[in-house]
Amino acid sequence: MKILVMHQVPYRKIGYHLAIDHEAHDIAYFGTAASIAEIPQQLRCRRVVLDGPDGLAEQIIARTSREDGWEQVLALSEFGILEAAAVREHLGLPGPGRADLELIRDKVAMKQALVEAGVRHPRFAATPPASGPLPWSGRTVVKPRLGASSDGVTVHATAEDAVAHYRALPDPQAYQLEEYIDGELLHADGLVAVGQVMDLVVSRYVGKPVDFAAGAPIATGQLPADPRHVAFTEHVVQALRIEAGCIHLEFFETAAGELVFLEVANRLGGGGIVTAHLRRTGVHLAHHEIAIRLGLPRPDRLAPSGHYHGFAIFPGHRLDPSRPWRTDVPQRLSDHPALDRLHLLEDPAITSDGESGRTTYQEWQVPAFVEASHPDPVELARFLDDCTRSIRVTQPEPVPSPGGPPS
Template sequence: MRILILHRIPYHKIDYHLGIDHDRHDVYYIGTEKSLATIPASLPCKQLLRPGIDRASDEVIAIVKSLDITFDRVLSLSEYELLDAARVREALGVSGPGVAKVEKVRDKLLMKRLVAQAGLRVPRAIALAEYEENPRIADWTGRTVLKPLDGASSEDVVVFDSPSALITALKDHRTGVYSLDHATRASATARFEIEEFVTGPILHFDGLVKDSRVAVVVGSRYVGTCLDYASGMPLGSVQIDDHPVARDWVQKVVSAVEIRDGSFHLEAIDHAGSLVFLEIANRVGGADVVDTFRMRTGIHLPSCELKLLIGEDVELHTTPDSGVRYGWFVLPGHHMPRGGCHLHGSQGFVSHPWMARWNQLAQGQPLPRHITYQATEAPAAGVVAGPSTQELEQLLEDLFASVRIESLPLDAAAWGERHAA
């Protein structure tokens, strides 16, 4: 089988060789120079370089057509390139989910409508363009969320005190979203929705779908929120106990958005003991979700997903629940002034008996300039393992309150020379 992979996620986060036999199949990776650089030199595959200037699907289609190669599968495991892979499949006549199918797990307004039609509660939501034309169609008065229809990592997500406060910010060009506050606003408006702010802890459910059925799922509860992380606050997550009611709810969501095969990352709000749908993605969760999921179940999500996507059988043998719960955390640095990372107050946590893994930037290493959940890019990140959800949550709360990141002036080139030495 000839397989084309739109390669964006660093290779070590997926380990494609665990799910695809590269000796048996003819595997092509296409990506930017930065993305292709993460592929192991010893991996038997072909690499296609794209400029990374235009839309990914346009570049991929042009390159493939110029080579006159046909593919049996076109895959992407990146949230940002799922639709690109669908466009490539349609343009090249390759089997697999098309654009209309993939939009059900990318368009946040569409997915909420489908889940609501299945009888589940969702936040009330409206397309931003419709709301601007008629503000009276927003039938709530409290806090209101502005967000991109197809965004990730809470980028360009802003919370306002009310729908009317949002309207005022739009008129005054001060929403805090660059594309809405500047000359590109007209075209950008179509990319956004608004929704009511539903209170409660945020949960995420991660798992695998096989033949439209949820084969395995693990629930977790965030410590902090992705939105606060985008603003510079620490973020973590701790696994919770399995519950048949939650599993049934997850299956209803998966069925509503018509996921047939692959991984999913589903977020919900625990509002007064009832689950309210937030959003779902047909890909693995970020940060250290893959590792903590494997620690709990013995299953490596990306490799199982890849086998399903190329039509190979997947035997799912989960390990018995030992009672140990796992979690992850990440401390941001993208919001800080440009400079070198200096970490304070971490000593007692690095050696904590529940600290399964600790990663941190070297003292003086340049801080990231973009929102990232990657353990190798964030100032500090790690995995924890302990006897209960509540005890791990307390550990993370203590860690977040104690560890401090400082940005000091740095000559990045000089740091690179010292680090290399």
């Protein structure tokens, strides 16, 4: 099989060589110089370096043709989904069209489809009314229609404040407004094959991604299986016509027990989700997604741990990269039986995604990252909550040099 890989997700997160036999298939990776440099040197493949991350589809189209004999296009990044459709069309390959893919990329089209399907979701507006208020008055969220990782998301005390913020944006048409939902935020991660959800694991956040973007730590811990969560996920997948690949669905559970959609992505979840899911289920999400998308046999499952898994992330994008920081971890957390691994980063130069400038959740790019597990999901949640409250990443003020100005 001749496979074109749009290589955007860090190679260490995917491990393509563990999912595809590079001796049996002809594989070409298209990506930036930094992403191509991640590919193991000994791997049998073609490497095509593009001129930066912008205009991905156009660059690939300029370097390929139908006569090349491509049989598959593989794109595992949220930021390559729409571009992959254009590449497939250029190469004459089957796959979901742009209209279907916009349901899982454009947050307005996404929620409009859920209106028709009867899935509970926040009230929203693509643009505020030309005159008169929004149809709600309380806390309101302004977010990019095609965004991810909570980049550019703002929360406002009133709908009126949100509208004022929206109208002051340089490109307001790229944003939408929605009512703020009070409740616990959960995420569901699993696989879809021929429209069927499988290997689903649901986790609960400690904090929210929008808090992380603002500089606060967040955590997430797995929950016992709940048929309500599975049914809700299946309803969303059906409404948005998701046919294959990974899903990362975020939704609220209110105090009254109501499940309310937030957003969904047809890709791997970030942070430590791949590792936590693998340890809980024995399924490596990326390897199984590749098999599903390429029509290959799914890999064998590994032995599950029997524990519930989670992680905590401490952001570095609000730190000054020119100054050192200190991470303080209380001894009770270092000695806790739920702690599996503590990653501490010492190099300030790599606390953000240098290529895209976006907030990063990668454990090797943040000051501190905790991996945890416990046979009791309640104890796991308590430990992760304690981590977010008690671990401190600080940048002490520099000490004035002798003879310097008085403090």
